[in-house]
Amino acid sequence: MENQQRRTRVPREVTILIAVRFLATGNYQRGVGEEWILSTSQQVVSRCISEVSNLIVIHLGPICIQFxxxxxxxxxxxxxxxxxxxxxxxxxxxxxxxxxxxxxxxxxxxxxxxxxxxxxxxxxxxxxxxxxxxxxxxxxxxxxxxxxxxxxxxxxxxxxxxxxxxxxxxxxxxxxxxxxxxxxxxxxxxxxxxxxxxxxxxxxxxxxxxxxxxxxxxxxxxxxxxxxxxxxxxxxxxxxxxxxxxxxxxxxxxxxxxxxxxxxxxxxxxxxxxxxxxxxxxxxxxxxxxxxxxxxxxxxxxx
Known part of the structure; x- marks a missing residue:
């Protein structure tokens, strides 16, 4: 994941939680972002979903899904x-x-x-x-x-x-x-x-x-x-x-x-x-x- 160099950068742990929360609930992005423990905008939620999903597929997919x-x-x-x-x-x-x-x-x-x-x-x-x-x-x-x-x-x-x-x-x-x-x-x-x-x-x-x-x-x-x-x-x-x-x-x-x-x-x-x-x-x-x-x-x- 990206290095946390910017003060406004969402912490990695929160980024992962946002993405997994969306995958688990299927809620709208705005609804996920408005949860008190996450509290982020819809645009940030969208970026979190894309980043985490891509990393899971690229780095964990070949290990976890094998014929x-x-x-x-x-x-x-x-x-x-x-x-x-x-x-x-x-x-x-x-x-x-x-x-x-x-x-x-x-x-x-x-x-x-x-x-x-x-x-x-x-x-x-x-x-x-x-x-x-x-x-x-x-x-x-x-x-x-x-x-x-x-x-x-x-x-x-x-x-x-x-x-x-x-x-x-x-x-x-x-x-x-x-x-x-x-x-x-x-x-x-x-x-x-x-x-x-x-x-x-x-x-x-x-x-x-x-x-x-x-x-x-x-x-x-x-x-x-x-x-x-x-x-x-x-x-x-x-x-x-x-x-x-x-x-x-x-x-x-x-x-x-x-x-x-x-x-x-x-x-x-x-x-x-x-x-x-x-x-x-x-x-x-x-x-x-x-x-x-x-x-x-x-x-x-x-x-």
């Missing part, structure tokens, strides 16, 4: 997911969630999502303990989940690992995502509960609820993301704020902080229109079906 690359990290996450829902080989749950924003000045129509309000569509991958492993807050609200996934670095990484011979590692996502050898989605034909496919879907559903809880808790702790008040910033600044909240979310988990149960509410973002988009231009669909069938036969047939 598992080493085998020992993958094995630990796979074990945790298997204990939660009985689904093997999972290194992360993936889903998108909408962050409400004020109508932007540029390309406004791109930010109108399927529910009719302006937003950014944020892709999140989480671990079994709700820790965020990867986050992508670059896309406008009209972008569907499958498109965001296709441009993801994590997709490219998992695809490369598969091509190198990795055959027991995948993400898990809803029907809005394409079925690929490294991304398992449910069967769409609602198989009966006591069949192998039905048991697969049930385990898939239990496991996938983890990402819904993760998104719900993120918005529950950091109310600026909850949509109660739209984020009144440029889409780029909103992306920085979302990423900063994700970093702080992981710090809370690492610190072992406990949260109320109502902060673990599901954030169901599934959209039937997304299901159609997920299967468009998917050259890996047949291989994905083969891998999914192998999982069913190996883990869900003789239960």
């Amino acid at each position: 598992p690359l080493q085998n020992i990290q993958k094995m630990d996450i796979k074990r945790g997911f298997s204990e939660k829902g009985g689904f093997p080989g999972i290194v992360g749950c993936i889903d998108c969630t909408h962050i409400s924003i004020l109508s932007p000045a540029l390309e406004e129509h791109n930010y109108v999502n399927r529910k009719g309000f302006h937003s950014k569509n944020v892709q999140i991958i989480c671990s079994y303990n709700l820790k965020i492993l990867n986050i992508n807050a670059r896309f406008p609200g009209s972008t569907n989940d499958a498109y965001i996934w296709r441009s993801s670095q994590i997709k490219q990484f998992l695809q490369n690992e598969y091509n190198r011979g990795e055959r027991n590692t995948w993400l898990i996502g809803d029907s809005g995502y394409p079925l690929e050898p490294w991304l398992m989605t449910p069967f769409d034909n609602n198989p009966p509960p006591n069949t192998p496919e039905g048991r697969y879907n049930q385990s898939h559903k239990i496991t996938r609820s983890i990402i819904e809880r993760c998104n719900g808790r993120l918005k529950g702790i950091f109310r600026c993301l909850s949509g109660e008040r739209k984020l009144r910033y440029s889409p780029q600044k909103v992306g920085v704020i979302v990423n900063a909240c994700a970093v702080l979310h992981n710090i809370c988990i690492d610190a072992g902080l406990e949260f109320d149960e109502d902060l673990n509410q599901n954030d169901d973002n599934e959209d039937p229109d997304n299901n159609i988009q997920a299967h468009i231009q998917n050259p890996d669909l047949n291989q994905g079906r083969q891998v999914r069938q192998q999982i069913v036969q190996r883990y869900f047939t003789n239960v």
Whole structure:
């Protein structure tokens, strides 16, 4: 942070408190500044939010948000997911969630999502303990989940690992995502509960609820993301704020902080229109079906 050379410079501790207070409450900047313990102007609050959010993302982001690359990290996450829902080989749950924003000045129509309000569509991958492993807050609200996934670095990484011979590692996502050898989605034909496919879907559903809880808790702790008040910033600044909240979310988990149960509410973002988009231009669909069938036969047939 800046050196405190000017007498009028807000102390570093107060700067951090102002920013975190805003992230936690989602209050208007003037309201945050008028709190007696902070007592600063709206302009100062705005600068504090920008400074602290940027520093969190730049300096703490690479440390606190890491996708598992080493085998020992993958094995630990796979074990945790298997204990939660009985689904093997999972290194992360993936889903998108909408962050409400004020109508932007540029390309406004791109930010109108399927529910009719302006937003950014944020892709999140989480671990079994709700820790965020990867986050992508670059896309406008009209972008569907499958498109965001296709441009993801994590997709490219998992695809490369598969091509190198990795055959027991995948993400898990809803029907809005394409079925690929490294991304398992449910069967769409609602198989009966006591069949192998039905048991697969049930385990898939239990496991996938983890990402819904993760998104719900993120918005529950950091109310600026909850949509109660739209984020009144440029889409780029909103992306920085979302990423900063994700970093702080992981710090809370690492610190072992406990949260109320109502902060673990599901954030169901599934959209039937997304299901159609997920299967468009998917050259890996047949291989994905083969891998999914192998999982069913190996883990869900003789239960």
